[in-house]
Amino acid sequence: MEFADSVRKWDVLEVSLKGPSDGNPFTDEWIRGKFWSDNETKEIEGFYDGNGIYRVRFMPSFEGGYHFSVSASFLDAERQGAFSVLGNDPSNHGIVRVFNKFHMAYEDGTRYIPSGTTCYVWEMQSRALQEETLNSLEESPFNKIRFCIFPKHYVYNFHDPVSFPYVGKPVDSSAITVDNFTEYKGLPEGNEWDYKRFNPEHFQHIERCIERLGRMGIEADLIVMHPYDRWGFSMMDREEDDLYWHYVIARFAAYHNVWWSLANEYDFMPAKGLGDWEHYASLLCSLDKYQHLRSIHNGRHFYDYRRPWITHCSIQKTDHYRTAENTDLWREMYQKPVILDEIAYEGNIQHKWGSISAKELVRRYWEAACRGGYAQHGETYLSDDGILWWAHGGKLKGESVERIRFLYRILAEGPEKGLMPYDGIHDEVAAVEDTGSSPKVPSYCLIYFGFFRPAFKDYHLDDETDYQVDIIDTWEMTVTDGGIHRGRMHIVLPGKEYMALRLTRVQL
Amino acid sequence: MEFADSVRKWDVLEVSLKGPSDGNPFTDEWIRGKFWSDNETKEIEGFYDGNGIYRVRFMPSFEGGYHFSVSASFLDAERQGAFSVLGNDPSNHGIVRVFNKFHMAYEDGTRYIPSGTTCYVWEMQSRALQEETLNSLEESPFNKIRFCIFPKHYVYNFHDPVSFPYVGKPVDSSAITVDNFTEYKGLPEGNEWDYKRFNPEHFQHIERCIERLGRMGIEADLIVMHPYDRWGFSMMDREEDDLYWHYVIARFAAYHNVWWSLANEYDFMPAKGLGDWEHYASLLCSLDKYQHLRSIHNGRHFYDYRRPWITHCSIQKTDHYRTAENTDLWREMYQKPVILDEIAYEGNIQHKWGSISAKELVRRYWEAACRGGYAQHGETYLSDDGILWWAHGGKLKGESVERIRFLYRILAEGPEKGLMPYDGIHDEVAAVEDTGSSPKVPSYCLIYFGFFRPAFKDYHLDDETDYQVDIIDTWEMTVTDGGIHRGRMHIVLPGKEYMALRLTRVQL
Incomplete structure (x- = not known):
């Protein structure tokens, strides 16, 4: 039996044992x-990792002394051990949780503003390309990436x-080819x-990616199932599926930065029905002892995000035109964080979902933010080498990232509790601190004009409060001092698209 | 009694008589x-035009000999006369009618593609400004203008x-001022x-405008009632309203280029209810012997455009984001021409409706056109002289007009029957000739990409038909020869916004 005698809080403590490698250890044995x-x-399932090695993984949530015992089908008696848990690495804030109903925070209380991107199978590309992706991510504003455990068969994704x-x-x-696809x-x-019979190397590699x-x-937003398949992984039977879910959870659940996406476009999988998804959800709820964030991503039909096992909405827009503008509606409907994981991607491919x-x-990001939700990124620019960020990673080419x-940055400077839609100013897309109820005189207000281009705006919130007005050009990324206003505010704007205003109550 | 002994078809034949001018001729007398x-x-109501003059107006729809008789409250006996109707002036094509269910044509069969603008009270501005407006219209692509009979009290419209x-x-x-408005x-x-007691000069002037x-x-799309009022014209009682409707119809109905808009933003008039609008409609249907086009324009709530007296939809969008994209839905719902009279205006004022x-x-125009409807124009640019096209006319400043x-021009080059939405190409906004049913292999197809920017498109309609492909840049106003394609078409596009494709079957 091998294990470390100490581990940091929210890191992985792994216990490994030698066991049988004949027969099919994945189905014949357990640990x-x-x-x-x-x-x-916590009682936790382990897994077979190949070469006669069995492992159990645990993520401690507290400092101090821990004990453990391990049992297995191939052991006559329990094995026991002890280890100590040290303070967490300062860079590890623990698991991301829902905070203040519509927003998120790490386990240690640090605010987490979801800023995700999608590279569906970046970790199944060449090593050089994977390194390029990680370098791109390092320099990016992203703190979440959605990707698949299974490989992907789809346009631009025909190679093994x-x-x-x-x-x-x-x-x-x-x-x-695209013609016979x-x-x-x-x-x-x-x-x-x-x-x-799993290929442990495939999963070991994903673990190294999650760790990095x-x-x-x-955050690694793991897409456990998806429909883009020529290998039959989307059409396994219930017993095979269950084996897969147990294996995935046993391997990945101890990593603090894992989120579960039960599926991408769940409703595009002809072999699975609602009963299947609810069943996988029940497996997840019982086997993932850490209760990582859980959601499921739609194709045409929204999943019922009111389901209690769902921690947040993971939405693909269903309308090409009115998209992030529905964020406030979805907040109302689902009473959970609204994450717009797919709101069309910056790019120029032939599909509407990949050519905005x-x-x-x-613009969609700001519409979502000022309605109390979070749009997310993707990029689909055609390239001679066939590398598209959305599937393969590589280099970011677009203009949206900055x-x-x-x-x-604006959101991080804003209220700690996050934003909620504010209807206190007629006909404006505006947000205030998410206190759960709309103030008459907000202490903070972010107003977004989108493709409207007013040359001025007049507001009148009250007669007493001084507001610092900042004029924000969301495209040019500038913040211009608009002065301190009280009573009726007449604010001159440049008559350009994509402007915003930030009103901050002046503290005396 | 005075009248011309000949008139051209679709022009106005007017019979005028002297009568009493004491008392209140508007209510005491009739003709x-x-x-x-x-x-x-045709039996037609006349009107009192001031200074003891009474008039009856008639628009003949046929060439040849006509007779008439006139009776009046102040005449002992009928007066009779005859005149001849000559062929129409080549520039006068008669009344615009609904043609092919969703489109329009003049009485003589000439196609009419609705291309309207709005200048609510242009004819109540200074003479110099009116002339400027007419000059602007002369050089414009517009063939319809919406304007009010009553003056307007509203922001930017406080002067008498x-x-x-x-x-x-x-x-x-x-x-x-705007502060105490x-x-x-x-x-x-x-x-x-x-x-x-009407002021005949006000109406005489509007007639001269209609004629010019x-x-x-x-076409003069006359807005008969509206809510922007500080004079009480929107709050008259039923008897006063009826007098007004009779007077308006008696004066204006004989002009071939009149359309009736019962109201602008009918639902913003607190003193009027649905019963009132249906009553005015019944007056119009019985008194306007020519059955000019009739509609009513909404504020927040759509009128039920299925009402049989309504000839076409006159729609104001109710969503700031998804607007012209609903055109196909409205066609389905109302089974009438869909005219988007207010879809937000090009401009930079403080309101969303006037700052796109x-x-x-x-983009909204093309979305509407490729769904078988018609967007319309308006312009609201702030100016030092306080003149905004949308209300006052003047000079056109915007970039949309060209x-x-x-x-x-593209529509005029397209099918004579107009366009209908085509769902034969997956996920594309496309239009084909409006034959009432969707062809598998259209002879003409207009495809619009809006804010999507595909770098190429692949289509496959059939294996036999040759299509001339034209690549249209709707903003740069260019048409580029994309060659003749058959079978699977691979069409390279510039990856820019606002592109369209036109496929035309090659006639052998």
């Missing part, structure tokens, strides 16, 4: 552990991944997979 | 005429009009009007 201290007790999750042989991909409804001939992201302060301008994407950084 | 030929018979429709004295306007719910003190517009090929860019307005001209 589990119990970890306890004065403050918490660097590794597969199962042992076996994939269908020959060499002849697949099929959305498979059944298992294509030529696949030879054992859906009960964690050190960069980036940076200006339009940034504007997103600017918006998140 | 009516009957006009007949081999082809038509050059004439009033009634005899009396208006409230003093000199102290009205009130939306009056009752009659402000200081008004002294006789709502039963007619000679320019421009030319690019956004033109792009509207370009779009209407």
Whole structure:
């Protein structure tokens, strides 16, 4: 048995044991552990990691002395041990949780403003490309990335991944082109997979990616299932699916920066129904002892985000025109954080979902923010090498990223409790501190004009309060001092698109 | 009795008589005429035009010999006469009618593509400004203008009009500013009007305007009632209203280029209810013997455009974001021409309805056109002299006008029957000839990409048809030859916003 005698809070303590490697250890054997201290007790499933090695992973949430015991199908008796938990690394703030109903914070109370991007299968590309992606992320304003555990078969995604999750042989991909691309409804001939025998290397690599992201302060929003498939991974039976969910949870749940996305476009998977999703959710709720954030991403039909196991909305827009403008409606409907994981991507590919301008994407970000939610990023620029950020990662080419950084700076300077929509100013898209109720005279107000271009604005909130007015150009990323106003405010604007105003009550 | 012995078809034949001028001729007296030929018979109400003159107006729809008889409260016996109707002036195509359910044509069969603008009270400004407006219209692509019969009290519209429709004295306007501007719910003190005694000069002037517009090929979309009022004209009683409607119809209905807009923002008039509008509509249907186009324009709540007296939708958008994109839905709902008379104006004033860019307005035009409807124009640029096109006319300053001209050129080159939305190409905003049913292989197809910026598009309609592909830059107003394509079409695009494609079947 191997384990470290100390670990930092919110890092992973792993216990590993030697065991049998014959037969099919993934189905024939089991291992589990119990970890306890004065403050918490957790019983956790372990997993087989290949080469006769079995592991149980635990993430402690408290400092101090811990004990554990491990039992397994191949052990005659429990094994026991103890370790101590040191203070957390300053860069590790713990798991992200829902805070103040519509917003998020890390376990240690540090505010978390969701700023995600999507690179569906970045970790299954060449090593050089993966490093490029990580370098891009390092320099980006992103603190979350959505990606898949299974490989992806889709336009711009016909090549095989660097590794597969199962042992076996994939269908020959060499002849697949955009012309004969099929959305498979059944298992294509030529696949030879054992859906009960995992390829541990595939998962080990994802773990290394999760760890590296964690050190960069980036949440790994893991997409556990998806429909873009030519290998049959989307069409396994219930027993195979359950084996997969158990394995995924046993391997990944101890990483502090994991989020669960049950599926991308769940409703585009013909082999799965609502009962399946609710079943996977129940597995997650019982097996993930840390209760990481959980959601599910839609294609055409929204999942019912009121379901109690869902911690936040992970929305793909269903209208090409009115998108982030529905954020306030979705807050009302679901009473949870509204994260617009797919609101169309900056790019120029042939699809509407991947061909909006940076200006339009940034506009959607501001519309979402000033309605108390969070738009998220993606990029789909055609390139000669076939590398598109949205699927493969690589270099960021767009103009939205810097504007997103600017918006998140504005949000970080704003109220700690986050923003809620404010209807106290007629016909304006405005936000105030999310106290749960609309103040008559807000202490902070962010007003966004979008594609409207007023040359001035007149407001009158009350007669006593002094407001510092800042004129924000959301595209040029400038903040201009608009002076201190009281009573009727006449604010001159440049008559340009994409302007915003920030009113801050002057503290005397 | 005076009348011309000949008139051209679709021009006005007027019979005038001397009569009493004492008492109140508007209520004490009446006059009516009957006009007949081999082809038509019409009985028409006349009106008192001041100075002891009474008139009856008739617009003949056929060439040849006509007879008429006139009777009046002050005549002992009918007066009779005859005149001949000559062929129409080539510039006068007759009344605009609904054609092919969703489109329009003049009485003579000439296609009419609605291209309107709005200058609410242009004809009540100074003479010099009126001439400037007419000059602007002459050089514009507009063939319809919406304007009011009553003067307007609203932001940017506080000065008195050059004439009033009634005899009396208006409230003093000199102290009205944007700060003390009130939306009056009752009659402000200081008004002294006789709502039963018209000021004929006010109406005579409007007639001269209608005539001049007619000679320019421009339809006069008359707004008969509206809520922007400090004189009580929006709050008259039923008897006064009826007198007004009779008078307006008697004076204006004989002009071929008149359309009736019962109201602007009918639902913003607190003194009027649905029963009132239906009553005015019934007056119009019985008194206007020519059945000019009739509609009513909404504020927040759509009128039920399915009402049989309504010939076409005159829509103000109710959403700041998704606007012209609803055109196909409105076609489905109302089964009538969809005219988006107010879809926000190009400008920079403080209101959302008056501060969109030319690019956004033109985008809305194309969205409407490619869904089988018609967006319309308005302009609200702040200016030092306080003249805004939307209310006063004057000079056109915006960038949308030339792009509207370009779009209407494209539409005029398109199918004679107009366009209908085409759902034969997945996820595209596309239009084909409005034959009432969607063809598998259209002979003409206009596809619009709006703010999406695809770098290419692949289509496959069938394997046999040759299509001439034209690549249209709707903003730069260019049409580029994209070559002839057959079978799978791979069309390279510039990856810019506001592009369109036109596919035309090549005739062998």
